[in-house]
Amino acid sequence: MRAYPYKRLPGAVSLRVKAVRLLGPADVREDLDTKAFSVVEQVVALGQAERDDWESARLKLSVTVPAKATEPGGPWSDVTVVAVLTEGATNARTTVRLAPETEGGREWAGFLELWRTDHLDRAALTVHVVATVDGVAGRVIAGSDRDWFIDLTADSPLRERELDVVEVGFAKGPEWLRPFQEVPWVVDTSGALPAVHVNTDFEGITDLVGGEGASVESLVRELLLAQMCTDVWTAVFHTAVGDLEVEDDGAPLFPHDWRGEVLREMLPDVVPDRPVDEALREVHRRRTETSGWIDLQPRIHYAATRRAEVPKALSTTIHGLARINRENDA
Secondary structure, three states: OOOOOOOOOOOOOEEEEEEEEEOOHHHHEEEEEEHEEEEEEEEEEEHHHHOOOEEEEEEEEEEEEHHHHHOOOOOOEEEEEEEEEEEEEOEEEEEEEEEEOOOOOEEEEEEEEEEEHHHHOEEEEEEEEEEEEOOEEEEEEEOOOOOOOOOOOOOOOOOOOOOEEEEEEOOOOOOOHHHHHHHHEEEEEEOOOEEEEEEOOOOOOHHHOOOOHHHHHHHHHHHHHHHHHHHHHHHHHHHHHHHHOOOOOOOOOOOOOOOHHHHHHHHOOOOOOOOHHHHHHHHHHHHHHHHHHHHHHHHHHHHHHHHHOOOOHHHHHHHHHHHHHHHHHH
């Protein structure tokens, strides 16, 4: 948990996207269907827009802050609420000031304009409560606990993003895949989403991964997929921690794209019994300093195998093979 040298506002800050309106050519505006954004998932799926020529999206925002934010006699003054939209892939950042809707200062509202040309994939939307504390203006005294995601390509407002699986022959495929002709798959983490390239030149791999097959083949398939998922989780974790942005004091920041999601998911197993912010600092310290990084590799492998459900797949395979052997002996 981060320590602050000034009084912070206790309580939760709630952020909601109430409506989304798309702007197209000739200043034609069109409301996005409500099924394209989810309050539960806290995701807006702009890929579900019925028109492909939209130029910007205007988000109607509503924020609820703790009542103590504007109580007389508090340790802060000049309280304001700002919404911030950021995307790591483009370094885009948009900040808007919201206006109070009620006299008590609990409800705030406003609009944020997302310009399509400024963004590429998935942007994170968060809220900060800012005030003057101890005579210092612009101090953040509270913020939303969970970001909203504004996804420019998704057709469904889902927080967890699907892995891209590409079947391609490595021998005659893209130039960068040709050196890997002897392996069944390669994990690529350079794009907007991680992708697994399955080598169709590897004899039998396509039928095994995608087929139904008999019971033995089914057992092998589940074990193979678990191993593939382990490779994916390991690769995306190393990518996520490989190039972190840091604050002036050296503290690493969570990325706003899928890399941040991966870190929040895996860090509790890589550095257990620590808040995720502290765990990220510990991993960053070990990776950038001269010692400790190698010692973390078993924990990273453990976290990857857990998420790939390797123990379950291996146990199912062992028991399944034992059952088949008993049936054959009978």
